[in-house]
Amino acid sequence: MTFAPDAARREPAQYKAMRDAVESLDDTVPGKFEITSEGIVHDMMAPSGPHELTVLRVRKRLEKIMPEELAAHSGSPDVEERLEGILRLPDIMLIAEADMEVQGSFDPRTLIAAVEIVSRSNPDNDWVGKMRDYPLLGIPVYAVFDPRTGTGAVMSDIHPTPEGPRYATRRDFLYGEDVTIAKWTISTDGLPRYEEA
Numbered sequence: 330m331t332f333a334p335d336a337a338r339r340e341p342a343q344y345k346a347m348r349d350a351v352e353s354l355d356d357t358v359p360g361k362f363e364i365t366s367e368g369i370v371h372d373m374m375a376p377s378g379p380h381e382l383t384v385l386r387v388r389k390r391l392e393k394i395m396p397e398e399l400a401a402h403s404g405s406p407d408v409e410e411r412l413e414g415i416l417r418l419p420d421i422m423l424i425a426e427a428d429m430e431v432q433g434s435f436d437p438r439t440l441i442a443a444v445e446i447v448s449r450s451n452p453d454n455d456w457v458g459k460m461r462d463y464p465l466l467g468i469p470v471y472a473v474f475d476p477r478t479g480t481g482a483v484m485s486d487i488h489p490t491p492e493g494p495r496y497a498t499r500r501d502f503l504y505g506e507d508v509t510i511a512k513w514t515i516s517t518d519g520l521p522r523y524e525e526a
Contacts, residue, residue: 365415365458379476379521383446384420387474390515391423399441400426408443409434410466417462419443423470423511437463442470442511447477449523460484464494471496472510476523479504 384403391401400423407418416434421444428439443463445455455473463471464487474481480503484496502508504517 365417365462377449377523379523380420380446380448382521383474383476386520387444387446387515388421391421391510391513394513394515395423398426400424400429401444402429406434408437408440408466408468410437413465415462415466417443417459417466419459420446437466437468440468442472443468444472444474444510447473447475449477452477460496461493464496467494470511472508474517474520476521479520479522481508481517483508483510 388401388403395401402422402424403420405418407416408422409416417437419440422435423441423444424435424439425441429435443459445459447455452475455475459471459473463484467487469485469487471484472481473484480501482499482501484499486497487494488497500509502517504520504522507514507516
């Protein structure tokens with residue numbers, strides 16, 4: 330369900346220009362590009378070992394307990410909502426394999442949950458930007474793991490607010506505790522932390 334005003338439901342020329350720019354830069358400029366309602370986000374840093382190891386461990390733990398027809402997918406393609414002008418690439422997407430049988434970007438409304446591992450170089454992208462964009466895209470559950478602090482949170486229950494749709498429920502956790510993402514509970518034991526800079 331989308332709560333965006335009618336004026337935001339058409340594809341703006343500005344979004345198409347940003348999308349074309351991102352596509353042309355993808356193979357030539359290092360880093361990851363995403364498009365938000367505020368413009369293009371470019372994370373110039375390559376993911377670090379702790380970031381990628383967290384993605385791997387969380388993905389494997391989820392896939393062990395999820396039904397076989399579901400995937401904890403990491404990698405391409407992205408999720409895109411052209412009418413909202415948003416393109417995001419979650420670190421892990423919980424999605425039915427049948428919903429992955431598409432050409433191009435995944436429909437964000439088919440995701441069961443999005444999981445992000447906070448980047449050392451741009452933590453606001455995960456804690457602020459995606460906290461705003463994921464409910465707007467209709468992603469029902471958003472889980473954040475923060476290797477900087479050894480903490481995280483799971484957001485759910487999208488509801489309308491004057492600023493647009495937001496998550497109504499937030500459950501914080503510490504590394505070492507069990508965490509429930511959608512219907513599945515995994516351990517956070519052994520997740521790596523970033524070294525102090």
